[in-house]
Amino acid sequence: MFFDTREGLALALPAAIFALLLFIAPVGILLSEAFQSDNGWTLQGYIDFFAKPLNRTVFLRTLKLGILVAGTAAVIGYAAAFCIVNLSASARGRVFGLVVLPLMISPVARTYAWIVILGRTGIVNDTIVGLGLSDTPIRLLFTETAVFLGLLQLFMPLMIISLVSAMENIPRDVIPAARVLGANWFQVFFKVILPLTKEGLVVGGTLVFTGALTAYITPAILGGSKVLMLETLLYQRVNVANDFVSASVIAMILIVMSFSANLLLKRIATARK
Amino acid sequence: MRNLTTSTILGLTLTFLIGPFIIIIFAGASAGETLAFPPDGLSLKWYLKVFTIESFRESFLLSLFLAIFGTVTALLLGVPAAYALNRYDLPGAETIRTVVAAPIIVPGIIVGLALLRYLVVPLDFTVTMALFMAHTALVLPYAVRVVSSSLNNLRADMEEAAVLLGCTRMQAFTKVVLPNIRGGVLAAFILGFVTSFNQVPVSLFLSGPGVKTLPIDMLAYMEITYDPSVAALSALLAFMSLSIVFVAERLLGFSRYV
Numbered sequence: 001m002f003f004d005t006r007e008g009l010a011l012a013l014p015a016a017i018f019a020l021l022l023f024i025a026p027v028g029i030l031l032s033e034a035f036q037s038d039n040g041w042t043l044q045g046y047i048d049f050f051a052k053p054l055n056r057t058v059f060l061r062t063l064k065l066g067i068l069v070a071g072t073a074a075v076i077g078y079a080a081a082f083c084i085v086n087l088s089a090s091a092r093g094r095v096f097g098l099v100v101l102p103l104m105i106s107p108v109a110r111t112y113a114w115i116v117i118l119g120r121t122g123i124v125n126d127t128i129v130g131l132g133l134s135d136t137p138i139r140l141l142f143t144e145t146a147v148f149l150g151l152l153q154l155f156m157p158l159m160i161i162s163l164v165s166a167m168e169n170i171p172r173d174v175i176p177a178a179r180v181l182g183a184n185w186f187q188v189f190f191k192v193i194l195p196l197t198k199e200g201l202v203v204g205g206t207l208v209f210t211g212a213l214t215a216y217i218t219p220a221i222l223g224g225s226k227v228l229m230l231e232t233l234l235y236q237r238v239n240v241a242n243d244f245v246s247a248s249v250i251a252m253i254l255i256v257m258s259f260s261a262n263l264l265l266k267r268i269a270t271a272r273k
Numbered sequence: 274m275r276n277l278t279t280s281t282i283l284g285l286t287l288t289f290l291i292g293p294f295i296i297i298i299f300a301g302a303s304a305g306e307t308l309a310f311p312p313d314g315l316s317l318k319w320y321l322k323v324f325t326i327e328s329f330r331e332s333f334l335l336s337l338f339l340a341i342f343g344t345v346t347a348l349l350l351g352v353p354a355a356y357a358l359n360r361y362d363l364p365g366a367e368t369i370r371t372v373v374a375a376p377i378i379v380p381g382i383i384v385g386l387a388l389l390r391y392l393v394v395p396l397d398f399t400v401t402m403a404l405f406m407a408h409t410a411l412v413l414p415y416a417v418r419v420v421s422s423s424l425n426n427l428r429a430d431m432e433e434a435a436v437l438l439g440c441t442r443m444q445a446f447t448k449v450v451l452p453n454i455r456g457g458v459l460a461a462f463i464l465g466f467v468t469s470f471n472q473v474p475v476s477l478f479l480s481g482p483g484v485k486t487l488p489i490d491m492l493a494y495m496e497i498t499y500d501p502s503v504a505a506l507s508a509l510l511a512f513m514s515l516s517i518v519f520v521a522e523r524l525l526g527f528s529r530y531v
Contacts, residue, residue, distance in 0.1 A: 003429075008361025015354035015413060016369045023376050023410045026387035080286045083279040095283060102290050104514045106471040108488045109507030112495070113293030116300045116310045116504065123296075123310055153289060160286075214380035216474040220492070231382055235477060238386060251383040258378065 031255070034248035045245040055233070055246075059253065062213060062230045065144065066257075069151045070209040073159040074201060081163035082193075099160050107154060111221045114150050115141065118222075142226040150218040155211040159204035166200025167193070202265040210258040230254055294511060301505030308501050319505040329506065331483075332490035335401070336470055339486065343408035344416075344465035348458060350409075351416030356450070358417070359424040360432075370417075377414040381474030384410070389478045400481040407475045412465035419464060423457025424450075463521050467514055 034045035049055050084095055102110060117123050118140040125137040140146055170193070178192045194201075219229040228236070234250040237243040296310050301320060305313030323329060354373060358366055376384065384407055393403045427450065435445040451458075476486045485493065487510075495503050 003361045005361060005363060008357040008363050011353040011357035011361075012363060012366075012369050015350040015417065016372045018350055019372050019375060019410060019413060022388070022392070022406050023379075023384065024372060026391040027379055027383060029391050030383065030387040076286060079282050083283050086279065095287070098287055098291060101515065102294065104467055104518050105294060105511040106488060106507065106514070108471075108473065108491050109297055109511050110293060112503060112507055113297045113300075116296050116308055117293065119308070121307070121309055153293065156286075157290065214382070214474070216382055216477065217488075217492070221495070231380065231474070234382060234386075238478070244390070247386060251380070251386075254380050254383065255378075258380075 027251075030244075030248055031252050032248075034245050034252065045249050049246055049249040054228075058228045058230060058233045061144070061227070063257070065148060065151065065229065066209045066212045066261075068148060069155065069212040070159075070205050072152055073156045073208045074163075074205060076156065077159035077163045077204060078189075078193075080160050081167050084160070084164050085167045096161075096164065099157050102153075103157050107215075107217045108221075110154060111150050111218050114146060114153075114222055118146050118149075141222060142224045144223075144227055146222040147219050147227050147229070150222045151212045151215060154215065154218060155208040158207040158211065162200045162204030162207065163197060164200075166197035170196045198269040202262075202269045205265050206258075206262045209261045213257055214254055297504050297511070298508045301501050301508045303501045303504075306500060308499050308504060312501075319501040320509065322502050323506045323509065326494075326502065328485070328490055328494075329487070332485045332487040335404075335484065336487040339404055339408045340466045340469040343405055343469050344412050344462055346405075346409045347412035347416045347465055348420075348461060351413050351461070352420050352458065355417045355420040355424055356446075359421055360429055373417050374414045376410045381411070381472065382477055385475045385478040393479070400479055400484045404476060404479050404484070404486070407479060408469045408472065411472060411475055412469055415464050415468060416461045419461035420454060420457050423454045423460075427453050459521065463517060467517070470514070 035041050035043070037044060050059075080099075084092055084099075087095060115122070119125070120137045120139075120141075122140070124140060128134050129137060174192055174196070175188055178188050183191065213229075214231060215229075216231045216235070219227060219232045220235075223229065223232065225232075225236070230250050230253060234247050237246040237250070299312055299315075300308055300310045302315050302317065303309060303312030303319065304316035351373075354369070357363060358370060363369065388403050388407050392398045392406070393400060398406075431449050431453075432445045435449045436442065440448060471488060472486070473488045473492070476489050480486060480489045491503055491506060
């Protein structure tokens with residue numbers, strides 16, 4: 001046979017073994033750590049974790065910010081993607097390039113810019129004080145709003161890219177046809193555009209939501225210890241308290257949340273078919 | 274009316290996405306001592322100062338080393354794997370695919386912590402070695418995915434023809450397959466390089482005293498000093514990434530592969 005199975009395995013296995021030994025095994029052991037105690041298997045690590053009010057607050061905040069960022073990115077993303085798809089071919093390429101461009105820039109650089117914008121002597125505060133709206137600068141950094149803006153800016157391109165490629169596949173005449181037949185723009189969106197682009201929404205939504213959940217730099221720089229998210233909490237637990245059980249619990253929560261978001265969105269997308 | 278709405282929506286979106294980047298460039302070009310926008314006068318002193326900071330030079334070299342060698346190793350593992358998954362009817366192909374793609378799904382901070390706990394501490398790996406492993410694993414999914422999609426567009430009977438005409442299997446691969454997927458391999462390299470170079474969470478726990486990747490070093494520097502040098506460095510790095518992508522786009526239409 002031309003493509004011999006054994007030969008194929010010899011080619012594929014080095015990569016698989018590498019990922020298995022250096023990646024899946026260590027992560028697996030880390031995840032199992034919270035389930036182990038001196039007298040066998042236990043859920044105590046999880047019970048203790050959720051018993052602390054701070055941990056519950058951080059968990060709910062991470063979930064809330066993830067949903068808010070993904071939701072806002074979807075709303076802006078649909079508007080932007082719709083405009084991009086309707087541009088002339090050359091303009092479309094240029095605008096699309098500008099949307100992709102930030103993805104190539106270091107997240108540290110992109111997040112750092114928000115310090116310049118939102119800091120005590122930043123643009124926003126200078127304007128507020130300059131206009132006499134407030135006598136003293138307002139605290140904008142280390143708030144949930146700052147983290148929200150940073151995350152939205154970081155991950156919105158992923159949503160726009162997914163939605164643009166979904167919208168490019170809508171047949172040209174469908175929207176004019178719906179309009180001619182009397183649909184208003186509201187109906188066009190919910191009855192035509194949304195059903196035809198929901199796969200793009202699922203991909204974009206999963207990318208943005210999991211991106212926001214697992215971002216470290218943005219909550220670290222813009223939230224600090226005042227606005228902890230699960231990732232920054234994990235770092236703090238390990239570095240300050242050597243608390244590996246909490247780290248293992250948070251790791252599991254992050255992985256479960258990412259997977260369930262993907263499953264849930266897929267569910268929603270197929271349910272309406 | 275339609276046109277006005279379109280330009281408003283796109284204008285606002287792009288300002289939000291690109292604006293902060295422009296602010297960084299100018300904040301780094303400040304003549305003053307503290308971070309501000311608009312800057313207190315313009316000068317290039319912070320852009321020049323970046324090059325004189327010893328720890329930035331060291332961490333830049335480490336990041337460069339990790340990005341280049343990590344990505345090359347990932348390609349050495351990933352290209353044969355992608356080839357096998359595309360051409361051969363493998364038992365458990367789906368499992369292999371999932372295992373190889375796993376590093377993209379698990380949050381980086383967990384990977385870093387797991388490697389530190391179970392490889393560096395008990396097995397006496399050096400921190401640099403662990404960082405190298407982590408960055409390789411991180412890039413592996415991209416290498417397999419991008420090379421796979423370029424292999425999909427290449428018909429398998431070309432290799433069969435080459436073998437029938439007298440090539441060995443290895444020659445068929447190097448003379449027929451490789452030249453045809455060259456663009457995909459290069460695209461995977463660039464994507465891997467940029468991903469690895471900008472990576473923070475994986476390196477967070479794995480950075481030790483004296484061994485820091487550049488983004489980690491920048492985070493540490495920011496905590497002590499508020500001067501514009503990090504802004505200047507951010508702008509320089511952004512230019513570096515953008516020029517790489519721009520050259521790649523011009524040479525081989527990089528965006529087709531991503």
